[in-house]
Each structure stands twice: as structure tokens, then as C-alpha cells.
Amino acid sequence: MKISELYKNKRKTLAFEIFPPKPETPLDTLFNSIDGFKKLSPDYISVTYGAGGSQRGRTVEIASKLKNHYGIESMCHLTCAGHSVEEIDELLAKMKEENISNILALRGDPPMDQPDFSFESGAFQYANELISHIKKNDDFCIAAAAYLEGHVDSKRLSEDRYYLKQKVDAGVDLLVTQLFFDIRLYFDFLDRCAQLNINCPVIPGIMPIFNARIKTMTARSGCSIPANLVLMIDKYQDNPEDLKKAGEEYAGHMIRELLDGGAPGIHLYTMNKLESTIEILKQAGLR
Numbered sequence: 084m085k086i087s088e089l090y091k092n093k094r095k096t097l098a099f100e101i102f103p104p105k106p107e108t109p110l111d112t113l114f115n116s117i118d119g120f121k122k123l124s125p126d127y128i129s130v131t132y133g134a135g136g137s138q139r140g141r142t143v144e145i146a147s148k149l150k151n152h153y154g155i156e157s158m159c160h161l162t163c164a165g166h167s168v169e170e171i172d173e174l175l176a177k178m179k180e181e182n183i184s185n186i187l188a189l190r191g192d193p194p195m196d197q198p199d200f201s202f203e204s205g206a207f208q209y210a211n212e213l214i215s216h217i218k219k220n221d222d223f224c225i226a227a228a229a230y231l232e233g234h235v236d237s238k239r240l241s242e243d244r245y246y247l248k249q250k251v252d253a254g255v256d257l258l259v260t261q262l263f264f265d266i267r268l269y270f271d272f273l274d275r276c277a278q279l280n281i282n283c284p285v286i287p288g289i290m291p292i293f294n295a296r297i298k299t300m301t302a303r304s305g306c307s308i309p310a311n312l313v314l315m316i317d318k319y320q321d322n323p324e325d326l327k328k329a330g331e332e333y334a335g336h337m338i339r340e341l342l343d344g345g346a347p348g349i350h351l352y353t354m355n356k357l358e359s360t361i362e363i364l365k366q367a368g369l370r
């Protein structure tokens with residue numbers, strides 16, 4: 084099923100994002116928790132794609148098992164950085180073969196171990212080109228990424244929004260946001276989208292704070308941390324268990340406020356952590 088259908092009936096959707104375990108780790112370590120995730124009744128689960136195509140087979144394998152074995156609708160992330168058209172088409176064919184209908188189409192980042200990487204080494208330089216290619220040849224539901232504070236590479240917010248509009252017009256059915264910690268950014272962003280005539284659903288991506296490493300993650304991705312959250316992280320920095328609890332509570336409250344404020348659903352970056360996901364949903368009043 085195309086997940087865009089879910090957003091048409093106005094019910095608040097719940098989506099989880101998971102990632103493939105490291106190559107040396109058996110997939111069963113992930114699958115052991117899928118029954119637990121399923122009990123939380125997600126509308127779908129998205130599976131990330133390793134930068135530069137590492138583990139790309141695993142993304143499709145996991146998404147296929149979610150759909151065809153567990154009966155959970157799934158979405159494959161797909162990045163185009165460094166890939167040839169043939170490599171992309173091979174993956175698209177595999178997804179179709181596995182009955183997968185949903186793709187989160189992305190540009191991707193330069194692989195960490197390739198400092199001289201050039202986006203020109205691949206067939207598509209930006210996500211909008213990948214989206215046009217998929218749209219021209221296939222019938223997938225296509226999601227894309229949105230950055231409430233602008234993508235870290237962008238020199239100007241207006242430029243980033245111009246390219247966002249171009250990307251949506253290439254055939255995007257829904258947008259999923261990068262992590263953020265101030266819900267006002269999300270609602271302001273919806274206003275900007277309306278001004279740009281971007282009318283597809285914009286799903287807030289919620290990243291729980293599990294430990295103080297969130298500071299590095301936000302610095303890399305160009306996201307701000309509100310002052311009250313900085314104080315919270317500092318307060319618990321020597322007490323990881325309390326920081327995790329406070330992070331779960333914060334994420335739960337954000338979800339509640341976003342849904343109450345009219346967000347069409349939630350995309351929760353679970354980091355494959357089942358127990359925390361259960362706690363966050365409790366805090367959000369969804370359990």
C-alpha cells in the first residue's frame with residue numbers, strides 16, 4: 084500500500100524509523116525486536132540506507148521482511164550519491180519484486196571514509212533528480228527530506244526552500260523532517276510551505292535524546308538545541324540513565340504537542356530501541 088493513502092483519511096499516523104545493524108551483526112538481532120515494535124501498532128516502518136550504498140541490500144531485505152513476513156507496511160530509504168543509473172534501477176527492481184511501494188528518496192552524504200568524494204561521480208547530484216527518475220519509470224509513493232532550519236550545506240534558507248519546492252514538484256507525496264527540538268520551528272515551517280504552495284503532508288521527525296552525543300549530532304546536521312534542553316543535557320551529563328529518561332519525556336511531550344497542534348502524524352527515529360520507544364509513546368499518551 085502507498086503510505087500517501089494513510090494521510091488522505093486525516094487519521095494521525097505513527098511511523099517508526101529503524102536502521103540495519105552493522106554488517107557483522109546478524110539481522111536476527113533486529114528482527115528479535117520487531118514483534119515488540121509491531122505491538123505498538125505503527126502505520127509503517129521506514130528502513131534507513133547506509134551512506135554510499137553500504138548495506139544497501141540489507142535495507143530492502145529488512146523492508147521486505149517487515150512487509151511480507153510481519154505484515155507491517157514499510158518504506159525503503161534510498162540515497163543516490165555516488166550511484167549509477169543501473170545501480171539505482173537494480174534496487175528499484177528489487178523493491179518492486181518484494182512488493183515494496185514506498186521510498187524515501189534522498190541525495191545522501193559523502194561517505195565518511197572518502198574525503199575527496201564528489202557528487203558528480205554519481206548519475207544524480209540532488210534528490211530531485213532521483214525523484215524525477217523514479218517518477219518517470221515507476222509507480223512508488225515517494226517521500227523526501229525537509230530541513231526546518233535549512234540543510235547544513237545551504238548558504239541561505241530561501242535557497243534551500245527554493246530547492247525544496249523544486250524537489251516536491253518533481254513528484255513528492257510527503258515530506259519527513261530532520262530532527263528538531265522546538266515545535267515552533269515545525270509550525271513556522273508549515274507556514275513557509277503554504278506560502279510556497281507545498282501542499283503535501285509534512286511529517287515531523289522526532290529524535291529522542293538518548294545521551295550527550297546528541298550535541299555532536301546536532302552540530303553536524305545544523306540543528307539548534309533550545310537553551311532549556313542544553314541545561315537538561317548538562318544537568319544529567321554524569322547520569323546517563325536519568326538523561327535517557329528526561330530525553331524520553333521530552334520526546335513524548337513534543338509528540339503530544341505536535342499532534343495536538345495539527346501535525347498529520349509522527350516519524351519517530353527509534354534508533355532500534357524498543358524499550359525507549361514504548362516509554363516515549365506512554366509519555367505522549369499514545370499507550
Ligand SMILES: Cc1cc2nc3c(=O)[nH]c(=O)nc-3n(C[C@H](O)[C@H](O)[C@H](O)COP(=O)(O)OP(=O)(O)OC[C@H]3O[C@@H](n4cnc5c(N)ncnc54)[C@H](O)[C@@H]3O)c2cc1C
Binds near residue numbers: 243259262
Ligand atoms: C528523514 C530523513 C531520513 C534520512 N535518511 C537517510 C538514510 O537512510 N541514509 C543516508 O545516508 N542519509 C539519510 N538522510 C540524510 C540525507 O541523506 C542528508 O541530509 C543529505 O545531505 C541530503 O539529502 P536530501 O535528499 O535532503 O538532499 P537534497 O534535497 O538534494 O538537498 C541537498 C542540498 O542541496 C541543495 N540542493 C537541492 N537541489 C539542488 C539543486 N538542484 N541545485 C543546487 N542545490 C540543490 C539543498 O538546498 C541542500 O542544501 C536522511 C535525512 C532525513 C531528514
